[in-house]
Amino acid sequence: MQWYRVELHTHTIASDGVMDAEELVKRAKKRNYNAIVVTDHNTTTSCKTAQEKGKKEGLVVVPGIEWTTFWGHIVISGGKSNVDWRSVNLENIDDKLAQARKCGDLVTIAHPKRPGTPFCSECRFLYKLNNWDNVDAYEVWSHYEPSLSEDSTLAKKEWASLINEGHKIAPVYGYDWHAPDEDGPAYAHTYVGMEGELNPENILQAIRDRHTYISMGVNIDAKIIQDGNEYYFGDELAKGNANICLKAHVSSDYLKKFNVEIKGLRIYKNGKMFLAKKWEGEEIDIPIELNCKNVRIELYGAVEGKDCDIAILSPIYITR
Amino acid sequence: MTKIAEFNWNITSADTKKHLTGDFMVDKPFEKLIFECSYTPKYLEDEQKGLQMMREALVKADYSLAKYKDEDLLKHMPLANHVSWSVDSPIELVGTKHMHDPNQVITISNGQSTPGFKHTPIYEGRWSFTASLNAVLTDTLSIHVVVMGENDDAMV
Numbered sequence: 001m002q003w004y005r006v007e008l009h010t011h012t013i014a015s016d017g018v019m020d021a022e023e024l025v026k027r028a029k030k031r032n033y034n035a036i037v038v039t040d041h042n043t044t045t046s047c048k049t050a051q052e053k054g055k056k057e058g059l060v061v062v063p064g065i066e067w068t069t070f071w072g073h074i075v076i077s078g079g080k081s082n083v084d085w086r087s088v089n090l091e092n093i094d095d096k097l098a099q100a101r102k103c104g105d106l107v108t109i110a111h112p113k114r115p116g117t118p119f120c121s122e123c124r125f126l127y128k129l130n131n132w133d134n135v136d137a138y139e140v141w142s143h144y145e146p147s148l149s150e151d152s153t154l155a156k157k158e159w160a161s162l163i164n165e166g167h168k169i170a171p172v173y174g175y176d177w178h179a180p181d182e183d184g185p186a187y188a189h190t191y192v193g194m195e196g197e198l199n200p201e202n203i204l205q206a207i208r209d210r211h212t213y214i215s216m217g218v219n220i221d222a223k224i225i226q227d228g229n230e231y232y233f234g235d236e237l238a239k240g241n242a243n244i245c246l247k248a249h250v251s252s253d254y255l256k257k258f259n260v261e262i263k264g265l266r267i268y269k270n271g272k273m274f275l276a277k278k279w280e281g282e283e284i285d286i287p288i289e290l291n292c293k294n295v296r297i298e299l300y301g302a303v304e305g306k307d308c309d310i311a312i313l314s315p316i317y318i319t320r
Numbered sequence: 321m322t323k324i325a326e327f328n329w330n331i332t333s334a335d336t337k338k339h340l341t342g343d344f345m346v347d348k349p350f351e352k353l354i355f356e357c358s359y360t361p362k363y364l365e366d367e368q369k370g371l372q373m374m375r376e377a378l379v380k381a382d383y384s385l386a387k388y389k390d391e392d393l394l395k396h397m398p399l400a401n402h403v404s405w406s407v408d409s410p411i412e413l414v415g416t417k418h419m420h421d422p423n424q425v426i427t428i429s430n431g432q433s434t435p436g437f438k439h440t441p442i443y444e445g446r447w448s449f450t451a452s453l454n455a456v457l458t459d460t461l462s463i464h465v466v467v468m469g470e471n472d473d474a475m476v
Binding site for chain 2: 012013014015016020040041042043045046068070071084085086113114115116117118119121122124150154
């Protein structure tokens with residue numbers, strides 16, 4: 001499995017961003033992204049130019065849109081569906097999300113726990129979904145210093161509740177990138193894992209398969225070994241014994257720019273802490289009995305001297 | 321430049337989260353359509369009302385209100401109204417402009433549309449313009465839109 005840095009939530013001058021498509025692509029390359037999704041508010045007109053510039057710069061660009069509706073923002077990635085954002089409302093939201101997915105697009109709930117109006121128009125997700133199976137991913141972290149912000153803390157809580165209810169939803173980070181922010185506060189990344197070539201379809205499929213983790217520049221290679229078979233976080237496993245093998249190190253750019261430090265990890269079974277362990281090296285091997293419905297791992301540490309969570313892995317689901 | 325239509329909408333805060341649509345006919349050939357869109361006021365100037373709105377929003381969103389002192393909240397002032405604009409041709413949604421400037425000029429043509437809008441010929445037939453009321457924080461809000469048609473030779 002190869003892991004790639006992807007930014008899933010970006011804006012250009014087609015909506016309220018300040019960068020044109022070319023500048024967005026160049027700055028994404030400078031930040032060592034392997035891919036971005038262009039998700040302007042209610043328009044896709046920058047996507048084609050961004051894809052063309054991306055080809056020249058060696059950056060994969062996925063077309064997308066952020067439905068910026070009156071009751072919340074939803075990132076639709078893939079560029080295949082053609083839903084008129086104005087038609088999305090409290091009554092038909094489940095059908096509209098299903099429609100987008102049926103066309104092959106990926107559905108992500110954007111910054112669900114921001115306070116919304118009057119701070120940021122309709123940024124808070126107010127929809128009551130009847131069917132969370134129409135949601136592929138959830139911005140557990142958003143924007144600056146995500147693991148320290150109140151909105152991301154609340155978002156993580158809701159996402160963890162959804163996982164415990166049995167929904168299978170990939171954790172993602174959304175920078176919601178509007179301006180260059182070269183010297184801005186610390187931001188995170190979504191890492192997406194795949195076996196095949198890095199291209200838009202494989203990125204979307206990897207997120208559908210929940211092969212994601214979000215982190216403050218910590219590179220993680222995690223596997224679960226059960227009965228001699230190798231699984232990844234996000235996968236479905238059988239009850240029984242397994243071993244978690246996890247390697248992690250802070251990438252050099254994050255070490256330099258944000259002084260990120262790994263201090264330990266926590267393992268949760270069904271949302272309850274099962275094990276907390278100090279970080280003692282780059283690699284750990286933990287035997288675990290899979291006698292629960294899900295297992296989650298978080299890494300904690302410090303960013304610019306502030307203690308906080310520094311990575312959240314996609315859960316494993318025990319379904320057999 | 322030929323004036324094709326003009327829309328004036330006077331609304332109240334009760335209208336927030338509504339779409340206001342005005343139709344107009346393009347009944348002769350144009351190279352481009354130009355929309356001059358504006359709304360006023362942009363900002364809620366009443367500090368006390370703004371503070372109250374922010375506190376209520378934080379409570380509704382399950383935030384710890386105690387963490388937010390008035391001096392922190394005041395940094396968000398003045399709070400702003402927000403209206404976004406969409407244009408539909410006789411065939412399709414041409415685009416939406418989601419920006420925060422209350423004064424916008426949108427151009428639509430087959431080669432040089434404003435970012436956010438597709439390039440499209442100016443088809444003859446029924447077009448529409450929509451003002452989407454994302455946030456109306458002030459008691460009242462006035463929206464003014466003028467639609468004009470233009471041919472390139474008229475600019476020479």
